[in-house]
Amino acid sequence: MLQSFFNQFVNDQSARSTGQLPACKYSALLVPWTGNAEAVLFLPTSAIAIAFPEYSSVPVEKNITLERPSNIELMCQFTISGDLHSLNVTWKKDDELIENNILNNNNTVGDILYTQYKFTVINSDQMGSYSCFFGEKKEHRGTFNFKVPEIQGKNKPAITYVGDSTILTCKCEDCFPLHWTWYSSNGSAQVPVNIQMNDKFHVINGTYANETKLKIMQLSEEDRGFYWCHAVFQLGESEILTELVVLSYLVPLKPFLAIVAEVIVLVTIILLCEIYTQKKRHLSDGGKEFEQIEQL
Numbered sequence: 001m002l003q004s005f006f007n008q009f010v011n012d013q014s015a016r017s018t019g020q021l022p023a024c025k026y027s028a029l030l031v032p033w034t035g036n037a038e039a040v041l042f043l044p045t046s047a048i049a050i051a052f053p054e055y056s057s058v059p060v061e062k063n064i065t066l067e068r069p070s071n072i073e074l075m076c077q078f079t080i081s082g083d084l085h086s087l088n089v090t091w092k093k094d095d096e097l098i099e100n101n102i103l104n105n106n107n108t109v110g111d112i113l114y115t116q117y118k119f120t121v122i123n124s125d126q127m128g129s130y131s132c133f134f135g136e137k138k139e140h141r142g143t144f145n146f147k148v149p150e151i152q153g154k155n156k157p158a159i160t161y162v163g164d165s166t167i168l169t170c171k172c173e174d175c176f177p178l179h180w181t182w183y184s185s186n187g188s189a190q191v192p193v194n195i196q197m198n199d200k201f202h203v204i205n206g207t208y209a210n211e212t213k214l215k216i217m218q219l220s221e222e223d224r225g226f227y228w229c230h231a232v233f234q235l236g237e238s239e240i241l242t243e244l245v246v247l248s249y250l251v252p253l254k255p256f257l258a259i260v261a262e263v264i265v266l267v268t269i270i271l272l273c274e275i276y277t278q279k280k281r282h283l284s285d286g287g288k289e290f291e292q293i294e295q296l
Contacts, residue, residue, distance in 0.1 A: 044068075044070050044071070045070065045071040045072075045073065046070050046071070046072060046073070047072075047073040047074075047075065048062060048064060048072070048073070048074055048075070048144060049074075049075040049076070049077065050062055050075070050076050050077070050132070050142035050144070051076075051077040051078075051079075052076075052077075052078065052140060052142060053079050056140075057139050057140065059141045059142070059143060060141070060142045060143070061142075061143045061144075061145060062142075062143070062144055062145070063145045063147065064144055064145065064146050064147070065147060065148070065149050065150075065175075066121060066127070066146050066147070066148065066235055067148065067149055067175050067176075067233055067234070067235065068233075068234050068235065069120070069121055069122045069123075069234060069235065070120070070121055071118070071119075071120050071121075072118065072119055072120070072121055072146075073116065073117075073118050074116065074117045074118075074130055074132070074144050075114060075115070075116045075117075076114070076115050076116075076132035076134075076142045077112055077113070077114055078112070078113045078115075078134045078140060079111060079112050079113075080111060080113060080134075081111060087113060087134060087135065088133075088134070088135060089106050089113070089115045089132065089133070089134055090132075090133045091115070091117050091130065091131065091132055091133070092130070092131045092133070093128060093129070093130055094128050094129055098117065098130075105117075105118075113134070115132055115134075117130065117132070121146070121235060123234075123235065124235055124236045126146075126235075127146045127147065127148070127235055127236055128145075128146060129143055129144065129145050129146070130143070130144045130146070131143040131144070147236070148233045148235055148236040148237065148238050149172050149173075149174075149175040149233065149238060150172075150238055150240075151170050151171065151172045151177075151229060151231050151238050151239070151240050152170070152171055152172070152173065152240070153168070153169065153170045153171075153229055153240040153241075153242050154168070154169065154242055157242075157243040157244070157245045158242060158243065158244050158245065159245045159247065160219055160244070160245070160246060160247070161219070161246065161247050161248070161249055162219055162220055162221060162246060162247070162248050162249065163218060163219060163220075164219050165215065165216065165217050165218070165219065166215070166216050166219060166244065167204070167213050167214070167215045167216075168182075168213065168214045168216070168227055168229070168242050168244070169211070169212075169213050170211070170212050170213075170229035170231070170240060170242075171210055171211040171212075172210045172211075172231060172238075173210070174210075175210060175233070176208070176209040176210050177209060177210070177231035177232055177233055177238075178232045178233060178234065179231075179232055180203075180205070180212040180229065180230065180231055180232075181230040181232070182201075182203065182212075182214045182227060182228070182229060182230070183227065183228040183230060184225060184226070184227050184228075185225045185226040185227070185228075190228055193214065193227075199217070200216060200217050200218060200223075201214065201215070201216055201217075202214075202215040202217070203215075212229065214227065214229075216244075219246050220246065221246050221248065223244065223246055224244050224245055224246040225243075225244060226241055226242070226243055226244070227241070227242045227243075227244060228240070228241055228242075229242065
């Protein structure tokens with residue numbers, strides 16, 4: 001049973017490469033409500049597995065992207081040639097030891113030890129890193145890193161000119177944030193972009209909730225700087241930084257003006273040298289005429 005369970009998820013290559021959790025089944029979770037009854041949440045259940053051999057001490061890590069509340073089943077498989085029952089197995093959430101033995105199950109099949117930990121993620125407090133350790137010295141470690149989806153933006157600075165308009169874009173592939181917020185930099189602090197009080201800024205939301213755009217009108221040099229695109233999910237937040245560069249129209253002319261200035265200086269030096277040479281030649285010719293007159 002455990003072997004088939006493990007193989008089912010280890011061989012799921014799409015989950016291994018993308019880190020996206022396949023919703024394999026659903027289960028009900030009872031949570032307290034404000035009334036006399038209890039609210040029933042039907043959450044997807046996802047399973048993720050890690051395997052490593054006995055003679056490898058290299059830590060194994062897997063990153064999992066989680067957007068909404070889910071039931072999670074983590075499994076670590078360790079192959080050993082010695083006594084499996086004497087092997088110490090522990091689980092940690094970040095740096096804290098997990099002592100809930102009800103949700104932590106250890107089983108053996110042949111020379112393979114399986115350890116499984118089940119829990120439910122309903123808010124950001126359950127996000128983070130979960131690690132399984134084998135051995136007294138915890139020399140064998142497998143870690144599952146849970147994080148909210150990353151948002152994408154423009155990696156290079158957005159370059160535009162004074163008086164123009166520009167659009168900054170953020171999007172999230174295959175995910176849908178609850179809402180978006182734009183911030184601008186004010187020294188070292190982030191200041192929300194006030195679109196209600198300023199006609200310069202306009203937020204353009206896409207057809208779907210996974211994209212947002214910030215349009216800035218009538219750019220000035222004061223608008224340059226850094227802008228943060230902030231997305232809020234059920235289980236956490238994510239943001240990305242975009243740099244806006246606003247140039248004056250004189251900026252492209254600076255190299256040309258520098259060349260013109262160098263040419264003017266060079267021509268001036270040549271003219272001064274020519275004038276000096278002519279004066280020196282004139283004085284030399286005048287001296288020779290004076291000597292001829294004296295000889296006569």
